[in-house]
Amino acid sequence: MLEIKKLTAGYGEQEILHQVDLEFPKGEFCALLGPNGAGKTTLLKTIVGYLPYTSGDILIKKRSLQKWSKRELARNIALISQEFSLQFDYTVEELVLMGRFPYLGYWQNYSDKDRQIVAEILAKLDLSNYASKLYSQLSGGEKKRVSIARAMAQQTDIMLLDEAFTQLDINHQIEIMHILSQINKQDGKLILLISHNINLASEYCERIVMLKQGRVLADGKPAEIINQENLHRLYNARLQVIQNPVTKNPNLIYPELK
Ligand code: ADP
Ligand code: MG
Numbered sequence: 236m237l238e239i240k241k242l243t244a245g246y247g248e249q250e251i252l253h254q255v256d257l258e259f260p261k262g263e264f265c266a267l268l269g270p271n272g273a274g275k276t277t278l279l280k281t282i283v284g285y286l287p288y289t290s291g292d293i294l295i296k297k298r299s300l301q302k303w304s305k306r307e308l309a310r311n312i313a314l315i316s317q318e319f320s321l322q323f324d325y326t327v328e329e330l331v332l333m334g335r336f337p338y339l340g341y342w343q344n345y346s347d348k349d350r351q352i353v354a355e356i357l358a359k360l361d362l363s364n365y366a367s368k369l370y371s372q373l374s375g376g377e378k379k380r381v382s383i384a385r386a387m388a389q390q391t392d393i394m395l396l397d398e399a400f401t402q403l404d405i406n407h408q409i410e411i412m413h414i415l416s417q418i419n420k421q422d423g424k425l426i427l428l429i430s431h432n433i434n435l436a437s438e439y440c441e442r443i444v445m446l447k448q449g450r451v452l453a454d455g456k457p458a459e460i461i462n463q464e465n466l467h468r469l470y471n472a473r474l475q476v477i478q479n480p481v482t483k484n485p486n487l488i489y490p491e492l493k
Pocket of ligand 2: 277317397
């Protein structure tokens with residue numbers, strides 16, 4: 236579904252990603268972990284074509300990114316960015332409808348079918364009562380749900396999320412992860428998300444990719460790669476990993492900090 240081959244990319248002369256090699260099959264649920272500045276956002280932005288790459292290639296459905304038109308790409312990949320600012324205020328319904336933009340013909344307006352798709356998504360994400368509310372008047376968790384709803388309206392096979400729940404309380408973090416897990420299972424979407432919540436990634440994701448200084452440090456199932464040694468190499472922090480007694484997945488605990 237998504238292949239990243241010896242990818243080198245960055246900003247102008249500054250190379251951030253070095254020879255990144257990753258392959259994601261259809262329907263996978265994967266978390267991208269790494270310290271600040273590792274190049275995680277750069278990787279997602281390169282995958283959706285916002286940033287050019289200098290060497291290597293990105294294949295989407297076996298076809299090089301260079302050969303996709305923007306419109307076609309938007310029907311296949313959705314990126315939910317970390318920062319989302321609006322120049323004008325829109326209602327929740329209007330914003331989610333914008334996800335249908337790649338399907339509009341020239342001069343065409345949103346159809347009844349588009350509105351129906353949006354209504355179904357809003358219902359699925361418990362947002363129906365918010366349809367006519369202004370985005371600026373929502374809480375952080377509601378805003379995140381709206382951005383997921385908008386990406387869902389794009390009806391893509393691949394969904395990328397940049398720190399989908401960094402500023403949310405733990406209950407809303409779980410809620411977002413649960414929604415994503417459902418989308419992944421029911422719709423068979425490939426989901427790649429950047430996260431700083433190691434335990435949630437371990438519990439929900441089938442695969443973890445660790446990125447440091449623009450290189451893949453480890454890649455595998457949570458049980459295989461979430462361990463003290465890798466976390467130390469990744470974050471340069473002394474952390475302790477134990478097995479969750481209920482789920483048997485590796486979980487991070489804080490050791491004696493003195
Ligand atoms: P992460 O998302 O893992 O925290 P980023 O991909 O945002 O890291 O950043 C990786 C590196 O690229 C950092 O050193 C950052 O300073 C640099 N960088 C990010 N955005 C830009 C930009 N627009 N122009 C130049 N350098 C940038
Ligand atoms: Mg980032």
